Amino acid sequence: MTTDNHHLHADNSDDEIFVEETLVTTEEPHQEAPETFADFNVRADIVESLADAGIVHPFPIQAMTLSIALGGHDIIGQAKTGTGKTLGFGVPALQRVVGPSDEGYDRLPAPGAPQALIVVPTRELAVQVADDLTKAAKKRNARIVTIYGGRAYEPQIEALKRGTEVVVGTPGRLIDLYRQKILSLKNVRIVVLDEADEMLDLGFLPDVETLMSATPAIRQTLLFSATMPGPVVAMARRYMSHPTHIRAADPEDDGATKKDIRQVIYRAHNLDKDEVVARILQARGRGRTIIFTKTKRTAAKLSEELVDRGFAAGAIHGDLGQGAREQALRAFRGDKIDVLVATEVAARGIDVEDITHVINFQCPEDEKAYLHRVGRTGRAGKKGTAVTFVDWDDVPRWGLINKALGLDQAEPVETYSSSPHLYTDLDIPEGTKGRLPRAQRTLAGINAEKIEDLGETGKKNRTGDRTRSAGRGGKQGSEEKTGGRRRSGGSAAPAEDHAAAEAGGTRAERTDRPKRNRSRTRRRNGEVVAKPAADS
Numbered sequence: 001m002t003t004d005n006h007h008l009h010a011d012n013s014d015d016e017i018f019v020e021e022t023l024v025t026t027e028e029p030h031q032e033a034p035e036t037f038a039d040f041n042v043r044a045d046i047v048e049s050l051a052d053a054g055i056v057h058p059f060p061i062q063a064m065t066l067s068i069a070l071g072g073h074d075i076i077g078q079a080k081t082g083t084g085k086t087l088g089f090g091v092p093a094l095q096r097v098v099g100p101s102d103e104g105y106d107r108l109p110a111p112g113a114p115q116a117l118i119v120v121p122t123r124e125l126a127v128q129v130a131d132d133l134t135k136a137a138k139k140r141n142a143r144i145v146t147i148y149g150g151r152a153y154e155p156q157i158e159a160l161k162r163g164t165e166v167v168v169g170t171p172g173r174l175i176d177l178y179r180q181k182i183l184s185l186k187n188v189r190i191v192v193l194d195e196a197d198e199m200l201d202l203g204f205l206p207d208v209e210t211l212m213s214a215t216p217a218i219r220q221t222l223l224f225s226a227t228m229p230g231p232v233v234a235m236a237r238r239y240m241s242h243p244t245h246i247r248a249a250d251p252e253d254d255g256a257t258k259k260d261i262r263q264v265i266y267r268a269h270n271l272d273k274d275e276v277v278a279r280i281l282q283a284r285g286r287g288r289t290i291i292f293t294k295t296k297r298t299a300a301k302l303s304e305e306l307v308d309r310g311f312a313a314g315a316i317h318g319d320l321g322q323g324a325r326e327q328a329l330r331a332f333r334g335d336k337i338d339v340l341v342a343t344e345v346a347a348r349g350i351d352v353e354d355i356t357h358v359i360n361f362q363c364p365e366d367e368k369a370y371l372h373r374v375g376r377t378g379r380a381g382k383k384g385t386a387v388t389f390v391d392w393d394d395v396p397r398w399g400l401i402n403k404a405l406g407l408d409q410a411e412p413v414e415t416y417s418s419s420p421h422l423y424t425d426l427d428i429p430e431g432t433k434g435r436l437p438r439a440q441r442t443l444a445g446i447n448a449e450k451i452e453d454l455g456e457t458g459k460k461n462r463t464g465d466r467t468r469s470a471g472r473g474g475k476q477g478s479e480e481k482t483g484g485r486r487r488s489g490g491s492a493a494p495a496e497d498h499a500a501a502e503a504g505g506t507r508a509e510r511t512d513r514p515k516r517n518r519s520r521t522r523r524r525n526g527e528v529v530a531k532p533a534a535d536s
Helices: 044-052 062-068 085-096 121-137 153-162 171-179 196-203 205-212 230-241 270-280 296-309 322-333 365-374 394-405 418-428 495-502
Strands: 001-013 016-025 073-076 118-121 146-147 166-169 190-193 222-223 244-247 262-268 286-293 313-316 339-343 355-362 385-389 411-417 479-482 485-490 522-524 527-531
Touching: 044 085, 044 121, 062 073, 062 085, 062 222, 062 244, 073 411, 085 118, 085 190, 085 222, 118 171, 118 205, 121 146, 121 166, 121 322, 146 153, 153 171, 166 171, 171 205, 190 205, 190 355, 196 205, 205 230, 222 230, 222 418, 244 286, 262 270, 262 394, 262 418, 270 296, 270 355, 270 385, 270 418, 286 296, 296 313, 296 339, 313 322, 322 339, 355 365, 365 385, 365 394, 385 394, 411 418, 411 522
Parallel strands: 016 244, 073 222, 073 244, 118 166, 118 190, 146 166, 190 222, 262 385, 262 411, 286 339, 286 355, 313 339, 355 385
Antiparallel strands: 001 016, 479 485, 522 527
């Protein structure tokens, strides 16, 4: 493995930014990179913890990041989705903190306050990052606390009061606890912004800048992002000191998407999609599968339809409480279900091993959404298949996505559940129908996974009932940003419900409303002549 270094200087009005771009190549096979994490002077207890989890050899983005991050330098890490960025910043964070039994712990400005702050855009990504760091810290005396909305405040407050070295969280809840002076940031030595471009898309950047401003001026900052939009670069210039820009790239994979992902695009009819999906799910070699939908209602409906057809499926979308969302993820990771139907926002950051197929049930909005969706498969060097359905009305939009990504599939093939090429393209056995044979229904299903009571407030659980307030002072959930707009947990009606109302539909909450009793009194020349019975 070799590296090509390019030194760039960019002058701004009051500072000079030095950027060193490091490109990973494999042109000289005889010059091999260090084979294990120990070769990067990673602490022995972290190396042992990773080895216990079966992680020995770092991926390119990890190898390139560790060699610089462990030296205390600021980093802008850029790599495609699914290349293993988490340990690239997680290991330096764990190594940099001072544990309760380490020398110098009692000399910290506030012993027990977090020393590493890792900010991520979504709840699911916060859980995934914290789980990965917990594995890496199994034998390290470093405590990790996860802070995000949708859960009761009390357990998170108690965990912070007990003391922690690393905090992983979403901006909304972090800001909330910081402003209440429960979360202290005076000890922070390293700040990590993961998926910074997604935080920009979700409208979190102002909150992130508030958190950055609250940390000590002398600190290490690591920023990771699949793309580098202008506002993200501007933030890097304000809060980073001479960052090293690392781009992990495979010289044989110069496309926008990973070469390990096979991409199949079909023009499908909306009324036939359920049947097509049911047949794709019976393809040979099909493992865990994620199906993306645009709306919460479609996700719920499709999940129920697949369960009715015999598949072990679950759903993740914004109308579900956090307990139900985590239940579905645990069932998915624990092989109790092998199909997860998710909306894009709810599914950002889902990192589950061995996802063989991703199905875009509806055409993504743009090329960035497409990249995030298909990036759930083909991870960590494995192969994957991405199938995208394009409705007739979405052909122009798909044309723009195709052009932006250079996919050379501007004209999707018209496809139905009976189309012969569907079977040959995806290796579906001949004679496959839209229901899973009973002999193949071997998974336990989502109900086999216990739903955890998180004390969440104001959100719907999996049955559609709203949970009672369990937050501090009866607060109706923490504020959650969705699509750049604040929404109080559970207090606002879902967008789909408004759309249904406009189309003449009614919400479930309105069906139980009693009808008004009406009575009218008729008068003639000032005298009552009739008083009909009240309408029922």
